[in-house]
Amino acid sequence: DVKVTQSSRYLVKRTGEKVFLECVQDMDHENMFWYRQDPGLGLRLIYFSYDVKMKEKGDIPEGYSVSREKKERFSLILESASTNQTSMYLCASTVGGLVYEQYFGPGTRLTVT
Amino acid sequence: AQTVTQSQPEMSVQEAETVTLSCTYDTSESDYYLFWYKQPPSRQMILVIRQEAYKQQNATENRFSVNFQKAAKSFSLKISDSQLGDAAMYFCAYRSEGIQGAQKLVFGQGTRLTINP
Numbered sequence: 001d002v003k004v005t006q007s008s009r010y011l012v013k014r015t016g017e018k019v020f021l022e023c024v025q026d027m028d029h030e031n032m033f034w035y036r037q038d039p040g041l042g043l044r045l046i047y048f049s050y051d052v053k054m055k056e057k058g059d060i061p062e063g064y065s066v067s068r069e070k071k072e073r074f075s076l077i078l079e080s081a082s083t084n085q086t087s088m089y090l091c092a093s094t095v096g097g098l099v100y101e102q103y104f105g106p107g108t109r110l111t112v113t
Numbered sequence: 114a115q116t117v118t119q120s121q122p123e124m125s126v127q128e129a130e131t132v133t134l135s136c137t138y139d140t141s142e143s144d145y146y147l148f149w150y151k152q153p154p155s156r157q158m159i160l161v162i163r164q165e166a167y168k169q170q171n172a173t174e175n176r177f178s179v180n181f182q183k184a185a186k187s188f189s190l191k192i193s194d195s196q197l198g199d200a201a202m203y204f205c206a207y208r209s210e211g212i213q214g215a216q217k218l219v220f221g222q223g224t225r226l227t228i229n230p
Contacts (some may be wrong), residue, residue: 031216041121042204043220050216058217090158094216100146100208102218104158 003027004105012111019078021108029043030095032074033102034066035057037088049074081112083103114141117207119221126195127229134190136205145190145209147181148218151179152202161184161203164188192226200228 007022022033031050035043045058047066063085074093078085083085085103088109092102095099116139126132138147140160149161164172164181176193192199205221 033217040222042117042119043218045217047214047221048217087168088156092158100216101160102161104150107156 002090004093004103005103006089006108008108009106011110012113013078013081014113015082017078017081017112019110019112021076021078021089021091021110023076023093023105024065024072025074025093025103026072027093027095028071028073029103029105031093032068033092033094034064034074034076035040035090035092036060037090037107043090045074054057068103081110083112086110086112114206115142115145115206115209115219117219117221119203119205119224121224122222123225123227125227126192128195128197130195131191131193132195132226134192134203134205134226135192136188136189136221138186138205140186140207140209142209145207147179148206148208149177149179149188149190150204150206151199152204152223153198154201158204162190172177175209195228197228197230199224200226202226 004025033048034046037043049055049068065077091105092108094102116186118137135197147164151161152158177193180189202223206218220226
């Protein structure tokens with residue numbers, strides 16, 4: 001089975017802190033994604049990566065950056081956390097080409113105070 | 114840009130009954146894929162069912178089936194014989210055809226489904 005893991009289930013950070021959210025997948029997938037999930041808004045794409053060191057902005061990249069140094073790992077970085085970044089963050093991965101099922105991690109509930 | 118709309122924030126159904134969740138989308142593309150994902154209270158999102166736009170036949174997976182109306186841009190999910198384990202948040206999603214950078218999903222707002230025993 002495909003497994004996508006995220007470093008933390010719950011995280012509490014202070015305003016202005018630099019925050020790292022880590023995601024690891026074990027199926028050698030080319031594509032990885034970071035979403036944030038908010039009530040009434042569904043999932044919105046922050047960034048995605050289709051290869052090591054390659055990244056593209058999603059729909060809401062402001063205030064975020066990403067890093068993909070190894071194929072299995074995709075990190076989301078909040079350079080200076082703000083209260084409006086309090087949210088659920090979901091990571092997903094999928095193999096490249098026309099195979100399109102995305103496999104999701106369990107999510108990280110981030111609270112910025 | 115494509116948009117996906119789920120107009121029912123919450124739905125409830127009696128156990129063993131049938132429920133239909135609605136989804137509409139907006140696109141100018143002719144080839145695309147549609148999905149329903151389920152997010153149980155434990156939060157791990159899983160794929161329920163997929164539909165390729167070029168296929169006229171509605172997809173079916175056991176108790177889950179879709180009603181795909183391409184001209185109306187409608188993609189509803191029917192759950193038959195509802196079970197307590199079906200309680201979850203359900204998301205409709207759209208993916209445009211393509212590879213690499215075009216392989217993105219656009220999600221609806223979600224519908225929270227409650228199963229009453």
